Amino acid sequence: MPRPSGRRAAVLLGAAVLTALTAACGAAPDEPAAAAGAGGDAKTATSAAAFGGVEDLVAAAEKEGELNVIALPPDWANYGEIIKAFEAKYPKIKIKSENPDASSSDEIAAVKSRKGQDRAPDVLDLGIAFARSGAEEGLFAPYKVEAWDRIPAGQKDADGRWYNDYGGYVSIGCDAKRVPVCPQTFADLLKPEYKGKVALNGNPTKSGSAFGGVYAAALANKGSFGEIQPGIDFFGQLKKSGNFIPVESTPATVEKGETSISIDWDYLNAGYADQFKDKGVDWKVAIPTDGVYAQYYSQAINKDAPHPAAARLWMEFLYSTEGQNLWLKGYARPVLLPAMTTDGTADKGFVAKLPKVEGTPAFPASAELDKAKATLAEKWDKALS
Numbered sequence: 001m002p003r004p005s006g007r008r009a010a011v012l013l014g015a016a017v018l019t020a021l022t023a024a025c026g027a028a029p030d031e032p033a034a035a036a037g038a039g040g041d042a043k044t045a046t047s048a049a050a051f052g053g054v055e056d057l058v059a060a061a062e063k064e065g066e067l068n069v070i071a072l073p074p075d076w077a078n079y080g081e082i083i084k085a086f087e088a089k090y091p092k093i094k095i096k097s098e099n100p101d102a103s104s105s106d107e108i109a110a111v112k113s114r115k116g117q118d119r120a121p122d123v124l125d126l127g128i129a130f131a132r133s134g135a136e137e138g139l140f141a142p143y144k145v146e147a148w149d150r151i152p153a154g155q156k157d158a159d160g161r162w163y164n165d166y167g168g169y170v171s172i173g174c175d176a177k178r179v180p181v182c183p184q185t186f187a188d189l190l191k192p193e194y195k196g197k198v199a200l201n202g203n204p205t206k207s208g209s210a211f212g213g214v215y216a217a218a219l220a221n222k223g224s225f226g227e228i229q230p231g232i233d234f235f236g237q238l239k240k241s242g243n244f245i246p247v248e249s250t251p252a253t254v255e256k257g258e259t260s261i262s263i264d265w266d267y268l269n270a271g272y273a274d275q276f277k278d279k280g281v282d283w284k285v286a287i288p289t290d291g292v293y294a295q296y297y298s299q300a301i302n303k304d305a306p307h308p309a310a311a312r313l314w315m316e317f318l319y320s321t322e323g324q325n326l327w328l329k330g331y332a333r334p335v336l337l338p339a340m341t342t343d344g345t346a347d348k349g350f351v352a353k354l355p356k357v358e359g360t361p362a363f364p365a366s367a368e369l370d371k372a373k374a375t376l377a378e379k380w381d382k383a384l385s
Contacts, residue, residue, distance in 0.1 A: 042309035046160065047144045048316060051309075054146070057316070060309035062092040067310040069095055070110055070121040071102035075251070075275070077166055077267055078330025085326060086317050093310055104130040104208075111139050115304050122311035124300045127208045129369055131162040131298035140300040143312055147319040150339040154363070155296060165318060166267075166332035167296030169287045169357055170209075170216035173249075173269035175260040176282040183261060185288045186220035186234065195242045199249040199259035200235075201268075205376050212293055213263040214380075215364075215372060220291030225364035228372040229379070236383035246384075255279060266355045267331035285355045294361035296335060321345045331355070 042060050045051035051060070061067075067086075074080025083095050098119075099106070104127045111134075114120035126134065134140055135157055144160040156163035172189070174182035179197065183189050189198050204210035218224070218231030238244035249259035254272050262269065266287055273283040299318060305311040317323045324334035328350040340346035364372070 042312065043141070043305070045308070045312060046142050047148075048146055048312065051312070054316065057309055057313050058090065061307070061313040062090065064307040064310045065093060066307055067093055067095050067314055068098065068118075068120065068122045068305075068307065069314075070098045071100065071104070071107050071125055072097055073100040075271065076100075076330075077332040078326050081329070082318070082323065082326045085322065086314065089317070089322075090313065093313075103206075108134055108139065111302050111304075118306045120304060120306050121302055122305040122307045123314050124302065125165070126162070126298050126300060128164070128296065128298055129373070131157075131300055132366060134300060135159075135161040139303055141303045141305065141308070141311075143301050143315060145315050145319040147336060150336055151319075152335070152338070155335050162298045162300040164296035164335045165299045166327040166334050167294055168265040168267040168332055169355070169361070170212045170291065170293045171264060171266035171269045171355060172286045172288055173254070173262045173264055173272060174284045174286070175254070175257060176284050177280065178257050178260040182284045182286065184286045185290045186217050187290055189238060189243060189261070190241065191243075192241070194261060196245055197259075197261045198238055198243045199245050199247050199253070199262050201249045201262065201264050203248075203380070205373075205380050208295070209265050209268070210263075211373075211376065212265070212295055214376065216263075216288065216291035216293035218291075219293055220288060225362075225368040226371060228375050232376065232379050232383045239384050244384075251275065254283065255281060257281075267333075270331035270353075270355055287355055287357050289358050292357065292359050292361065294333075295363070325350065328354075 040051065042051060048054045048057050051057050072079045072083065074083070083097065087093065087095055107121060107124045107126060108130055110121050111124070140161040142160040148160070151163055172183055176182055181193070183194060200210040200213050201207060202210040204214045214231040214235060215228055217234040218228045221230035221234050223230035235244060247253060247259055249262035249264065251272065253259040254262060255276055266285060269283065269285040273285060276283055299315060301311045301315060319336065321340065324336045324340060325347045327334045328337065328347055331354060333354065337346055341351070
C-alpha cells in the first residue's frame with residue numbers, strides 16, 4: 001500500500017497548494033445544504049444538545065447524505081477502517097474522500113478556495129500549528145462533542161474550534177533482517193555500523209513527523225522545546241558521518257530495504273511491522289529513551305461546511321468509544337485514552353500492543369513551536385548541505 005508522503009508534507013511550514021485545489025478558485029458558489037434540528041441550524045450548532053440532540057443530528061446528517069473529507073490516507077492511523085465503520089453505522093451518508101495525500105496546508109487552501117461550494121471539505125485533520133492558525137483566521141466552526149469534558153484542557157481550544165484527536169511518539173523503526181543490532185536511542189544512531197541507513201520521512205521544514213524527529217533529537221542532546229538547534233546539529237553530525245541518507249522513508253522504501261532505519265511516528269512504524277511481516281521484513285520499533293517526544297493531530301469543522309450536520313456527526317463518531325478504539329487499533333494513541341483506561345472502555349488488547357514508552361509526554365507551547373520552526377527554516381538546509 002503506498003505511503004501518503006504528502007500527508008506529512010508541509011504539515012508545519014510548507015505553503016504549496018495542489019493544482020486541483022487552486023483550479024477550483026473562481027468557481028460559482030453552490031447552494032449550501034440545509035439542515036435543521038429542534039434546536040436550530042446545524043451550521044451554527046455548537047453541540048449536539050444545542051441542535052436538539054444526537055437523534056436530530058443523525059436525521060439531519062442523513063438528509064444531507066454526504067460528508068466531504070480530505071487528507072485521510074487509509075493506511076494512516078487506521079483511517080481506512082474508521083471511514084468504513086462510519087459508513088456502516090450511517091449507511092445513508094456517503095463519505096467522499098478526496099486527495100488522501102494532501103497536507104495540512106492543502107486542507108486550509110481547500111477551505112479558502114472552495115468557500116460556498118458543495119466540494120469544500122466539511123472536516124479537517126490538521127497538524128497542530130495549522131489548527132491554531134486556522135482558528136485564528138476564523139476558518140473553523142466552534143463545536144463541542146459530547147465527550148468534550150473528557151478531553152484534557154491542554155489538548156483543546158477553549159472555544160471548541162479545534163481539539164486534538166490522536167497522536168504518537170517519535171520512534172526508530174528498523175529492519176532486523178538487514179540490521180543485526182537495531183538502534184534503541186539517538187546516541188546509537190551515531191555508531192559506524194549504521195552508515196548509510198538512517199532516514200527521516202521527509203524534510204523537517206515541511207513534514208510534521210520529520211520535524212518531530214529533529215525535536216526529539218534536540219531533547220536527546222541537551223536541547224529543549226525552546227532550543228531545537230542541538231537537534232539540527234545532531235543530524236548535521238549524522239550527515240557528516242554518512243549515517244544519514246537523504247531518502248524520504250515510505251512504505252515502498254521500507255519494503256525494499258532502502259531505508260532500513262527510519263525515524264517516524266510510532267504508530268506508523270508499528271503499522272509497518274504488521275504490513276510487511278508477510279513480505280520478509282522484520283520491522284522493529286523502539287521509542288528512544290534519550291529523546292521522548294510526542295505530538296497530536298487535531299480535528300476541526302469547516303465554518304462553511306456544505307454538510308454541517310454530517311460534519312458534526314463525524315466528530316461525534318471520532319470521539320466516541322468506538323472511534324477512539326479504532327485509532328488505538330491503528331497503534332495511535334487517542335486523546336481520550338487516559339479517560340477510557342480509567343473507565344475500562346479502552347480495548348485492552350490494542351493497548352497491550354502499543355510500543356512501550358518510558359516517562360510522561362510533555363508538549364511545546366505555541367511560542368516554542370514557532371521558534372523551532374523559524375530556526376529550522378533558517379538553518380536546516382545549511383546544516384545538512
